[in-house]
Each structure stands twice: as structure tokens, then as C-alpha cells.
Amino acid sequence: MDFALNDDQRMMVEAARRLNEKFVEPLLASHHRDKALPKSAVLMLLEKAADLGLTSARIPEKDGGAGMGLLDYGLLVEQLPPTVMLIVQPHEATTTRIHFGGSPEQRERFVPDLMAGRRIACTGSTEPDVGSDPRGIKTTATPDGNHVVLNGRKQWISNATVCDVMNVTCRIPEGSGYRMARVLVDRAESPFEANEVDMLGLRQSPLGEVLFDGCRVPQANVCPDNGDTAKLLTITWLANRPTVGLMAVHLAQRAFELAREYAGVRKQFGKAIGAYQLIQHDLAEIETAVVTSRLACYNALAALDRGERANGLSAMAKRYAVDACDRAIQLAMRIHGGMGLSRELGLEQMARDVRTLAIPDGTPGILSLIQGREITGFDGFRPA
Ligand SMILES: Cc1cc2nc3c(=O)[nH]c(=O)nc-3n(C[C@H](O)[C@H](O)[C@H](O)COP(=O)(O)OP(=O)(O)OC[C@H]3O[C@@H](n4cnc5c(N)ncnc54)[C@H](O)[C@@H]3O)c2cc1C
Numbered sequence: 001m002d003f004a005l006n007d008d009q010r011m012m013v014e015a016a017r018r019l020n021e022k023f024v025e026p027l028l029a030s031h032h033r034d035k036a037l038p039k040s041a042v043l044m045l046l047e048k049a050a051d052l053g054l055t056s057a058r059i060p061e062k063d064g065g066a067g068m069g070l071l072d073y074g075l076l077v078e079q080l081p082p083t084v085m086l087i088v089q090p091h092e093a094t095t096t097r098i099h100f101g102g103s104p105e106q107r108e109r110f111v112p113d114l115m116a117g118r119r120i121a122c123t124g125s126t127e128p129d130v131g132s133d134p135r136g137i138k139t140t141a142t143p144d145g146n147h148v149v150l151n152g153r154k155q156w157i158s159n160a161t162v163c164d165v166m167n168v169t170c171r172i173p174e175g176s177g178y179r180m181a182r183v184l185v186d187r188a189e190s191p192f193e194a195n196e197v198d199m200l201g202l203r204q205s206p207l208g209e210v211l212f213d214g215c216r217v218p219q220a221n222v223c224p225d226n227g228d229t230a231k232l233l234t235i236t237w238l239a240n241r242p243t244v245g246l247m248a249v250h251l252a253q254r255a256f257e258l259a260r261e262y263a264g265v266r267k268q269f270g271k272a273i274g275a276y277q278l279i280q281h282d283l284a285e286i287e288t289a290v291v292t293s294r295l296a297c298y299n300a301l302a303a304l305d306r307g308e309r310a311n312g313l314s315a316m317a318k319r320y321a322v323d324a325c326d327r328a329i330q331l332a333m334r335i336h337g338g339m340g341l342s343r344e345l346g347l348e349q350m351a352r353d354v355r356t357l358a359i360p361d362g363t364p365g366i367l368s369l370i371q372g373r374e375i376t377g378f379d380g381f382r383p384a
Helices: 007-029 039-052 070-079 082-101 104-116 229-265 277-305 311-335 337-341 347-356 364-376
Strands: 121-124 140-144 147-158 165-174 177-186 193-196 207-218
Touching: 007 039, 007 070, 007 082, 039 082, 039 104, 070 229, 070 277, 082 104, 082 121, 082 147, 082 165, 082 177, 082 229, 082 347, 104 177, 121 147, 140 177, 147 165, 147 177, 177 207, 229 277, 229 311, 229 347, 277 311, 311 337, 311 347, 311 364, 337 347
Parallel strands: 121 165, 140 165
Antiparallel strands: 140 147, 147 207, 165 177, 193 207
16 A cells, blocks of 8 residues: 555646646635626536546546546646636546447547547536435436427536537336436527526536526437446546545635644744644644545545445545545634635635535435445435
8 A cells, every 4th residue: 555646747737836826726715706607617627627637537548538437637636726627527438428328339439539638528417306306307308309398497506508419317208107218408509598696605606506498409419228227427527525525625725734834923922823733733633634534535545446336435535534534624724814714815615615614415414324334234324
């Protein structure tokens, strides 16, 4: 077992940090910090993300993707602000779903532009009445000649307002019932309404609600029924969770650096506050949260890379990291006194951003149920 990064990983991490410093942070700073980025800025970000392999991380090299290991992917995600990664990751995860779950024609038509960051993708599963339990999805795709007609609403969808392609989970009538299906809605040929939703944090990431009101989509865009669902599940949901945890680590690491610096320069009662034991204790707590969260996420990703199912580890990593980093950021704010609450410093934004990370890819409650099921073998979702 070796906890050190190898040379390739160090170079990747350095490249991502350089991109962040020279391009991403200036781009974010040049836009309103409480408003979703415009589509032009999202496309610029995706193009740069494509250079790092972040738009095709989980697509094999032989198919034109970056073919990264999941741990390497996580290392890159950790270096960039979550407000950007919550644009890039839904785009990349959707591209991966189309690559592995689409027909050859769908792959050929959609995937190259998405991998290159020339078009924007998202996945619409959540609905006003359907969140953690996607089996209740109500959006319908009713066949009509060479088309299906989509009716329904989607909610809290990352990239919805700026996307070109939405991978929509819906129900198609079959026999006397329905079957679950995925339909690729190309906005240029099948327009739909999408409106931005104002959220607590990650406010520069576009996030929207969508209305499908008789939206006609060619039958050719209905994904085949024979996708490798288990593989899709493993490489998207299971890997998304620890990488969302690493987004929280990105924030808590920055909060730690700010708090450490402030503790060294802020003087009260004649001494730097960092000389007082209570402040040192808070700093020790913050650093512990950052390191343990990072290790839990790396551990889950490394297990997935080894081919383990790692369902419990992946759920544990996200839930633990987001909670621990949330608390770490609160402590960093406290070390800053009144300054910690100022908008100028940015810690209050980190506090809002980390809270927002708790919900996508599994709420804390759902993640503990997943882990609990792995531990006990009992399904706590639907207790008798
Ligand atoms: C920033 C952000 C980005 C998102 N991006 C996307 C996206 O791109 N695409 C998409 O489809 N969705 C997206 N979502 C939606 C997200 O996936 C859902 O919000 C999430 O699945 C939870 O669903 P819900 O909000 O309806 O909560 P609910 O499922 O209604 O849950 C409410 C509460 O009940 C708890 N709960 C639910 N079931 C149980 C149970 N059996 N036992 C105990 N407790 C339970 C939950 O833990 C939670 O605390 C995003 C959300 C956010 C905040």
C-alpha cells in the first residue's frame, strides 16, 4: 500500500491547479457570483475541462475518451471549484451514460461533441414528486408514429437551462403497464422549457426545472433496452459519490488554509490568536476533517478501480466527507470572528456551497441506508 501520488498523478494535479488559477477562478470572478453562468462561459469551461480529460474521464481511450482510473478522476475533481465541477460532472456522467447505454447511432451522433465540450449534456431524473426513489417517475414518453411525445416535469436538474442534450428518465407504455426508459432529447430538434432555480449555494452552476409539454422526440432517440445497467451504475453513481465528497474536500482545504493564515496574523490580548490552545484545537479539527474525508473518498475510488462493488464505501465516503467538511468550514468561519461572516472573504459562500453538495447523488439519509444495507443485509428503504 502506498499513499503517495505517482509522477503521472502529480503532473495531472499540477495541470488542474494551473488551469484553476489561470482560467477557472478568473472566469468565475468575472461573472456575477450569485447568478448561473451563461452558456458561453459554460462552453468555455467544458472546452478546458476536455483538455484535462474531464469531459470523457470514464470513456475508454480506444473509444476516444480519456479512460482514466476513477482515483485519478477524483484527484482532478478535487482541484477545481465545486461550482464548476457540478457543471462538468453531470455533463461527463451523462456522456458516459450515452456511451455505454446508447445505441451505436446515438453514440456516434452525440458522444464526440460532448467529449470535446462543444455541446452540453445533462440527466433529468428527479421530478417534483420523485427524488430518492426514482421508480415513481411520472414523465411519460408516448409513441406517436416515428416519435415519442414527452409530458412531465423535471426538477433540480444540473445544466438544464444551458444544455443541448438531456438524457431524460421516463416511462413508456408497454402492454397494460409501463417500462422505464431513457430518451435523449436534443434541444435543437425538440425544444422544451427550462427555468433557472435559485438555490442556497453553488449559485454559478446552472440548475433548473423543466417542463415537457407535448415535446416530440424522434423514436431513434429512445435508448435501447439492453444497456449494461450494472456497469452503468458502477461507473456513474458509485464513482460520483466519492467525487462529490472530494468537491467538499476542495472547499474545506481552502477554508483550512484561510484559517491557518488568519490565526497567524490576527492578534488579540497581545498575541496571535493561533497561540491560544482553543484556536489550535479548532485548526486540528479542521485538518483532521480534511485528511480523513480525502482518504475516505480516495479509498472508495481505489476500491472501484480494483473492480470491487464498493457500494457501502462509496456512500460512506460522500456522506462522511460532506458532513465533516461542512463542520470544518463552520470552524474556519468561527476562527475568523466577524470577518468569517463577511461576503468579502468567501467562507460564507463555501459554507453554502458545501451544504448544497449534500443532496445530489444521494442525500445523507439515503447514503446511510445504503451503507446500512451493506452492513446488515436488511433493506432499510422499505421497512416492513
Ligand atoms: C445541486 C443539486 C444538483 C442536482 N442535480 C440533479 C441532476 O442533474 N439530475 C437529477 O435528476 N437530479 C438532480 N438533483 C436532484 C437530487 O438528485 C435530488 O434532490 C435527490 O435525489 C433527493 O431527492 P428530493 O430532493 O426529492 O428529496 P426526497 O427524496 O423527497 O427526500 C426528502 C428527505 O427524505 C429522506 N428520505 C427519503 N426516502 C427515505 C427513506 N426510505 N428512509 C428515510 N429517509 C428517507 C431523504 O434522505 C431526505 O432527507 C440535484 C439536486 C441538487 C440539490
